[in-house]
Amino acid sequence: MGMRNVALCALLCLSLAGCQSQPKVETKIPQEEVDRKNPLESNAATIAAGLQAYGDTDCALCHGKDGGGKGVEAKDISMSMHDWRKAGSLDKFTDGELNYLIAKGKGHMPKYEGRETPEQIWQMVVYIRSLPGSGAH
Ligand code: HEC
Numbered sequence: 001m002g003m004r005n006v007a008l009c010a011l012l013c014l015s016l017a018g019c020q021s022q023p024k025v026e027t028k029i030p031q032e033e034v035d036r037k038n039p040l041e042s043n044a045a046t047i048a049a050g051l052q053a054y055g056d057t058d059c060a061l062c063h064g065k066d067g068g069g070k071g072v073e074a075k076d077i078s079m080s081m082h083d084w085r086k087a088g089s090l091d092k093f094t095d096g097e098l099n100y101l102i103a104k105g106k107g108h109m110p111k112y113e114g115r116e117t118p119e120q121i122w123q124m125v126v127y128i129r130s131l132p133g134s135g136a137h
Pocket residue numbers: 054057058059060061062063073074079080081082093098099101102106107108109110112124128
């Protein structure tokens with residue numbers, strides 16, 4: 001085929017690939033991720049690092065500064081958020097699941113893989129777990 005067709009084909013392939021990389025809704029978290037243990041210990045230093053990472057990026061826009069889920073974005077898009085200050089709010093999640101959700105995102109929640117280091121993501125999991133009500137696992 002001629003140059004023109006090659007170029008056209010490349011363009012088509014590119015746009016198709018673009019379509020495929022649209023955010024897709026994750027339905028099931030792989031079992032090995034659910035079972036993944038938090039490599040970090042929950043102590044004052046890790047909690048402080050997690051709070052720092054949480055504050056340095058845009059989590060509070062949706063989850064609120066205190067984890068209550070009343071950030072401005074959450075109100076605007078009217079997302080239903082968990083209130084991490086409420087007892088049992090994160091009981092159904094393992095640390096592995098929280099880590100996975102922060103890394104990969106879900107629904108309106110963007111993914112932070114690549115923006116935050118894997119260590120920072122685990123630190124945020126430790127921080128979130130340290131909030132009153134969210135409970136340790
Ligand atoms: C644009 C809004 C938005 C931002 C920004 C955001 N989240 Fe979320 N987050 C959500 C929504 C919505 C959910 C619920 C997703 C679902 O289950 O459909 C969620 C879920 C979660 C969960 C799973 C537990 C739960 O409450 O459902 C964790 C953990 C979490 N977010 C942490 C973070 C952290 C840490 C950051 C910043 C690094 C962050 N989020 C930034 C909107 C956001």
